Amino acid sequence: MKFTIDKNLILENIVNVCRAISSKNIIPILNGIKLELNEDGLLLTASDSDLLIKSLIKKEDIDSVDSFGNIVVSSDRLIDIIRNMPEDKIEFEVLEGLKINISSGNSKYNLNCYDPSEYPNVKIEENKNPIVIKSDVFKTIISQTVFAISTQELRPLLTGINIKIIGDILECIATDSYRLAKKTIKLDNAISEDINIVVPGKNVLELDKILTDDEDLTIHIFNNKIIFNYKNITFQSNLLAGTYPNTTNLIPSEFNIMLNTNLKDYNSAVVRAALLTNSRDKNIIKMHLANNSLNISSIAEQGSSNEQLSVESNTNEEFDISFSARYMLEALKTFKDEEILILLNGDTKPIVIKSTEDESLIQLILPIKTY
Amino acid sequence: MKFTIDKNLILENIVNVCRAISSKNIIPILNGIKLELNEDGLLLTASDSDLLIKSLIKKEDIDSVDSFGNIVVSSDRLIDIIRNMPEDKIEFEVLEGLKINISSGNSKYNLNCYDPSEYPNVKIEENKNPIVIKSDVFKTIISQTVFAISTQELRPLLTGINIKIIGDILECIATDSYRLAKKTIKLDNAISEDINIVVPGKNVLELDKILTDDEDLTIHIFNNKIIFNYKNITFQSNLLAGTYPNTTNLIPSEFNIMLNTNLKDYNSAVVRAALLTNSRDKNIIKMHLANNSLNISSIAEQGSSNEQLSVESNTNEEFDISFSARYMLEALKTFKDEEILILLNGDTKPIVIKSTEDESLIQLILPIKTY
Numbered sequence: 001m002k003f004t005i006d007k008n009l010i011l012e013n014i015v016n017v018c019r020a021i022s023s024k025n026i027i028p029i030l031n032g033i034k035l036e037l038n039e040d041g042l043l044l045t046a047s048d049s050d051l052l053i054k055s056l057i058k059k060e061d062i063d064s065v066d067s068f069g070n071i072v073v074s075s076d077r078l079i080d081i082i083r084n085m086p087e088d089k090i091e092f093e094v095l096e097g098l099k100i101n102i103s104s105g106n107s108k109y110n111l112n113c114y115d116p117s118e119y120p121n122v123k124i125e126e127n128k129n130p131i132v133i134k135s136d137v138f139k140t141i142i143s144q145t146v147f148a149i150s151t152q153e154l155r156p157l158l159t160g161i162n163i164k165i166i167g168d169i170l171e172c173i174a175t176d177s178y179r180l181a182k183k184t185i186k187l188d189n190a191i192s193e194d195i196n197i198v199v200p201g202k203n204v205l206e207l208d209k210i211l212t213d214d215e216d217l218t219i220h221i222f223n224n225k226i227i228f229n230y231k232n233i234t235f236q237s238n239l240l241a242g243t244y245p246n247t248t249n250l251i252p253s254e255f256n257i258m259l260n261t262n263l264k265d266y267n268s269a270v271v272r273a274a275l276l277t278n279s280r281d282k283n284i285i286k287m288h289l290a291n292n293s294l295n296i297s298s299i300a301e302q303g304s305s306n307e308q309l310s311v312e313s314n315t316n317e318e319f320d321i322s323f324s325a326r327y328m329l330e331a332l333k334t335f336k337d338e339e340i341l342i343l344l345n346g347d348t349k350p351i352v353i354k355s356t357e358d359e360s361l362i363q364l365i366l367p368i369k370t371y
Numbered sequence: 372m373k374f375t376i377d378k379n380l381i382l383e384n385i386v387n388v389c390r391a392i393s394s395k396n397i398i399p400i401l402n403g404i405k406l407e408l409n410e411d412g413l414l415l416t417a418s419d420s421d422l423l424i425k426s427l428i429k430k431e432d433i434d435s436v437d438s439f440g441n442i443v444v445s446s447d448r449l450i451d452i453i454r455n456m457p458e459d460k461i462e463f464e465v466l467e468g469l470k471i472n473i474s475s476g477n478s479k480y481n482l483n484c485y486d487p488s489e490y491p492n493v494k495i496e497e498n499k500n501p502i503v504i505k506s507d508v509f510k511t512i513i514s515q516t517v518f519a520i521s522t523q524e525l526r527p528l529l530t531g532i533n534i535k536i537i538g539d540i541l542e543c544i545a546t547d548s549y550r551l552a553k554k555t556i557k558l559d560n561a562i563s564e565d566i567n568i569v570v571p572g573k574n575v576l577e578l579d580k581i582l583t584d585d586e587d588l589t590i591h592i593f594n595n596k597i598i599f600n601y602k603n604i605t606f607q608s609n610l611l612a613g614t615y616p617n618t619t620n621l622i623p624s625e626f627n628i629m630l631n632t633n634l635k636d637y638n639s640a641v642v643r644a645a646l647l648t649n650s651r652d653k654n655i656i657k658m659h660l661a662n663n664s665l666n667i668s669s670i671a672e673q674g675s676s677n678e679q680l681s682v683e684s685n686t687n688e689e690f691d692i693s694f695s696a697r698y699m700l701e702a703l704k705t706f707k708d709e710e711i712l713i714l715l716n717g718d719t720k721p722i723v724i725k726s727t728e729d730e731s732l733i734q735l736i737l738p739i740k741t742y
Contacts, residue, residue, distance in 0.1 A: 074673050076673055077646050077647065077673060080646050081643070081646050081647075084639070084642055084643050084646065085643075086639060086643075099674070106678055106679040106680065107640070107643055107676070107677075107678045108676065108677045108678065109647065109674060109675070109676045109677075110674045110675045110676070110677070111673055111674035112672075112673055112674050268455070268457060269478070271455055272452070272455050272456075272457075272478055275448050275451050275452050275455065276448065276452075276480065301483075302445050302447055302448060302482055302483055303445075303470070303480060303481050303482035303483050304480070304481045305452075305478070305479065305480045305481075306478075306479045306480075306481070307477055307478045307479065308477040309477065
């Protein structure tokens, strides 16, 4: 195998497939990137046990193809090596004895390789009726939900994002059992069979990094895996096995107390109150409602904070509730509106945050009982 | 004590004095900032066992002074609290029972304080003949030397910067015993008594952060401390006790081999070779000279690198030397010239790097014997 290629082109593709390589991986060859050069072009593959990324650089985009072949190059330091190459063109040449020469200008690297025949062979399937959405729409869904997944391996299903599709409605849910984020979108085409899957959150975050331009994202869903096609990239993630908790009944549909407040002002007030809280206790702050005025306060070893904010509300009753400032700030970040609705039923009932104009996004936070 | 002050003015001054507060400090009151408001203005003080910073905001720069007084406010979270205040003006008011109210707009903080009478009283002395240099000149000296100090507490003196003044020549030296950085400057005025002191490196780095504008820096040197005056700030550091090793004889004055090379090209070649080295072994790379061509190479578990670079040299003999790429890169960073001189005497003798045009800066690196 011997070819010469543009530095930025090969760098971008190596960076993308390397996202599949896990630092926890203990199988040596899975630290490598498989390079396959044939009539179609250069196919790069990297994978770990639950994620596989392939990227194809078409033959016409390669400056010169001198001979075909396969090799698995260690990804360790490879990105830094390519990035620091002195010139715009880089030559790759596989040598005898599982070695590759990577050179540019007066600079030469000789890297040890793995035998490509030992690299696990994964067949990429296609679904007859894939879902197609714009990648920017998908990125918005991710940013509005993924922060709410659990980081604890105790309940593995909660470390994933729940994607449900019924007809032409796609619903995405994430929860760590203390808060929940839910986003709904309408697809261009209805699908015939209902879908209810859980995609590992860490893989969704890697996909998010790859989606840099607003292009079509084609999604193929199978029983145990999901495949995303984006530009020249194929991204295949395993699904988490099991039944995701039914969250439909957790979100109240009626509320005793409805507050309408300016998002920016409310966010700043929560930021300030959070400064005098204990992060071990999830930064608990207190909200007190009286006469269309919201008082946000906090208390810590160093002192206390207190802030007034005017709101519109549907009640004249006084009301107190405590919650995690960190969870509230993460939820508020998902809204772009000027005004938001804070919906309440009681000091032990979920806090629901919605946009005033758009019903598609719901953030829910459980209150924290303080004495 | 009660006053109202511009948010950015008080923030900038608190940030500066807070640099004296050590995270390792175990005396509670030394986590505080002393505020003293009197006829002169507002004096802020913070200190730990070997560093003290004072900053005076003149009375005319304070928007309103309602009553004088002293207090010690905990610095913990204080910078974040001030930075997040909603409006441009902030009111400070000391309350009974060692508390302070800090408020701005509808936002109020009530912080616990320490008794100012318990804050250690440090008298700031002045020297009759201080040294005055421009702060940008001092910042250059710091950046060209401080990286070479030792981080190991085993030889405490080497964790400091050695400042020597004889007549009107100031010499600044840092070494960790494997490499040495030396910068010489000419002062505007000669001093009468020779000076040879060691200033703790960590304090020099804090001073560097305070010197943001090019203004006069006035230096008062005493037996056991050094005081810097810069704008409205007084910065006092303890000196390290003991005699700094005499480094004069370590730097050779004659060289068998003199190489003249382009700084940027040489630096890039070292960066690239460093990518295939072992950081536990200080990133050893090898340099081979033959026929006015320099070969820079490295070897690691993943493979090897190799790079040619043309140089001017005074010899046709072949020559090999190995050294730490990290040390070389840190030394090269201190030069701004297009060309540099690499001066050698043998594969076990120090490598000296100099500018081709300016004798005031010397970087020395000990080679590493490889087999």
